[in-house]
Amino acid sequence: MIQAFGLTSNSRKDLPPAVDDVSFEARAGHLTALLGGPGAGKTTALRLMLELQQGRGITYFRGRPLHRIAHPSREVGVLLGDVPGHPARSVRGHLRMLCAAAGVPVRRADEVLEVVGLVSLRDERLGTLSRAMDRRLGLGCALLTDPHTLVLDEPADGLSARESRWLYGVLRAHAEQGGTVLYTAADPKEAARTADRVISLEEGRVAADQEAEAFARTRLRPRVAVRTPHAARLAALLAKEARTSRRSVEVVREDGNRLLVYGSSCADVGETAFRHDILLHQLADEIGDMGARGAQSSTDSPLGSGPVDATPEPGPMSATPEAEPARTVPVTRSTSDDGETPGPAEGTRVPEGEAGEESDPVEGQARSASDEATPEPPPSPRPAPSLPSLPPPISVRSAPSPLRPLRYELRRAAGVGTGFVTGAAVLVVSALTAVFVARVGHTPQARLLAAWPQELPLPPAAFGAGLLGALAFGDEFRHPALAADRGTVPRRLGLLAAKLLVAAATAVVLAALTVGCDAEVLYLVYGRELARVPADWLSSGASWIGLVVGCAWAGVLAAGIFRSTTAGLAAVVAVPVVVVPLVQKALEGPSVRTAAGFPLRLRELLLSQWPFGGERYVAGVARMIAQPVGGALTLSLTALFCAYVFMTLRSRVR
Incomplete structure (x- = not known):
């Protein structure tokens, strides 16, 4: 169950808050729709619930706020907008990366792909997916960790009728298994057709909180749909009779030969058509919306009459002229084996194009309500199709492990070709420079x-190592795959340690390959003389590896602090350009004493002799730190690490 209390967003200058004191409940086993037009505050309410936006109020997910849940992604599956993944990453690779981050088995990715129908597209890149396929992948990401609660922002936006029926069928199946589903919608007919409860938002406040049947009865306007080749004549006759009887009737003429009559009934419209020998092809009750938009109409009231083809003012929930003819069909919220969901609960009006079977047109003259013709027998009920299958539940949860962020980082780094391209470019540039x-x-x-x-x-x-380190955190903020449930990439020390370890390993490999490629190219071009190994190769190699690894770490830390790849790369370049001159100036300034002999005294202080010649390495590290570049790099890394830890602790206190 979701319980939201007093959700209020921060005010925007002189404007009222987008969400003001919104409270509601979404029960388990039900589909709850948060309905509202553009600017009503639906998305802001979801972001406040998920603690993605600052404001007041609190939301409980099964009795606990989100920041008190140890693994939020296992409790709440979220779909906000498009899938936040790197466009060059494959569909399967993206899901496997999320599996590593959440600590669920890797086979879960294949199970989810089969459920959402993306098995044939598992090797496609995220940037090449269509809108419908992106929605399917987003739903798969939300279901990946087998959460109890699903929170989705307009999940059917941009989908066809068939795709929408499939999607709501999956949500219905999740609710049937005891889960909680909350989603936003902008179409009132869609909300009435698919949800069990509808919460209407207007200007950031709750306007109504109703069951779907009560919402359809009170918030949607019933109307009569008429299709006739004499639409203009019938509209004029209905308007004339309404004026005579002083009744309020609104006739909306859509494109072609279709009329929508508000304020009347099938019996009255049928009698009028019968008396004037007007042929009807369709006569049915519909649940419409609050008016007409862009359609020709005739409005008649006891206070006066207007022209037949006058255009009424659009209401807050207006009917679109593209609306399809509708009829009443007894259906259940379920989905057939081919993935199509027949529609809403029994008695709900659905468009003809979305019904389970085609309606028969009414040929000949309209029949009066007083005719004593034998009514047609109702259609025999069909067996209810089964709901879509969901991924099997995760029976065993993996225990917290320090290797989980490391697995995630390895899949993240190897899932796209940016690192490999960068490494190849570094080798080529380095060889040419040498x-x-x-x-x-x-x-x-x-x-x-x-x-x-x-x-x-x-x-x-x-x-190049600094660039790869900056990309390690910069891509997280540019394509926040981990941020779907918490908004921003979490600054966790475990994630930082994994990124530092992977960046260090990448830097060491890059440093070794660079020296090897440079030596080979120099040998091919100039001979063996320039490719010889220096006499002090051990200390030089240690300094070289320390420099490359330090630049990689500087890029990781700066990008994690400033949330930008550019900032991480700027911090790497700032070490030799800005920090080194400052350190040199500080060391070369007038002083009474110097640190001469520091490595020797350090060795004497720690141990007189290290096993396996370890004093050489201690002395090498000390000499490297004593150099201007080494000292500047050490100083920069220390400052960046302290800043990262401080920001991590501050976010936890909040």
Whole structure:
């Protein structure tokens, strides 16, 4: 069950809040529709419920607010807008990545794909999916963790009638299994046809909270649908009789030979047509909406009469001229084996094009209500089709594991080709730079193998590692696959540790490949002399790996703090351009004492002798930190890490 109390959004300057003191309940086992036109506050209400937007009020999901639930994605499945995934990621890869993040078995992705009908499109990229397929994938993402509650924002927006019937059939099946379903809708007829309870919002406030049957009876206007080749003549006759009897009747003429008569009945319209020998092709009751939009009409009231083809003012819920003829059909909320849902509960009016079978046109003259003709026997009820199948429940939940964010990060990084393309570009640029620097000459061997001339602030490998690190968090905010249930990518230390570990491993591989490719290219172009290994290869290699890994970590931390890939890359470039000169100026300034001999004294302080020659590594690390670049990088990483931890703790306090 969902219980929302006093949801109120923050005011926008001098404008009233988009949502003001909204309270309602959505019961388990039922479909609840949040109905309203554009600007009514439907989406804002959902965002307040899911704690995606600041405001007042609280929402309980089975008795607990969302921030008190250990795993929100397992309790609430969310679909807000399009699927928030990288457009280059495959459908199956996206679901598997979410499985790793939620800690559910990977086979769950294939089960969900089969239910939503995307098995044949599992290798398609997200950016190539149509609107209907994107909706199917979004529903699959919401069902992935087997949640109890589904919260969806206009899930049928842009879908065809058949796709909409299938989607609402899946939601009905989820509710039949005891789940709670809350979704927004803009069409009142759709809400009355598909929901069990309708909550109407107007200007950010609850206007009505009703059962679907009561909503259809009180909030939707009943009307008579008439189809005749003499539509203009019948409209004029109905208007004339309404004026004579001083009754309020509204006749809306749609395109073609169809009329919609408000304020009358089938009996009255049929009698009028019968008396004047007018042929009728259809005569049926409908549940319409609150007026006409863009249609020709005739409005007659006891106070006066108007022209037959006058255009009435559109109401707040107006009938569209594209409305299809409708009739009453006894159906159930269920779906056939081919995935089509026949429609709403018994007695609800549905368009003819959406009914389970075609209606027979009424040939000949209309019959009067007083005719004593034998009525046609009602159609025999058909067996109710079965509801769509849902993914099987997850019987065993995986326990919390430190490897879960690591699995997610590995699938995220390997799921798109950005990292591989970036690595290949770094290798090519580094090799060309090494050839050019060797041709110019006067470059130490270590810098030559790293393709790092004095004129460049960073070598290509370090710059590429920083870019990959910035993308690790930058893509999360640009394509927030993890943010569907909480709005923003969570700044969790476990996720940070996974990203730092993967970024470090990628940086080490990139550093080794860069040196190897540079040495091979130098050997091919200039011979063995320029490809030789330096004598101090151990300390130089440690400094080289430390520089590349440090740049990757700087990109990860800065992008996580500022929520931008550009900011992460700027932090990497700022280390040699801004921080290094400041550190050099601080070290070269006038001082009474210096830190000469610091590595030796550090070794004496810790241990006189490390096992396996470990004192060499301690001394190498100390010398690397003592260098301007190493010191600046260490200082930057320390500041960024402290800022990240501070923002993480502040978000938890909130």
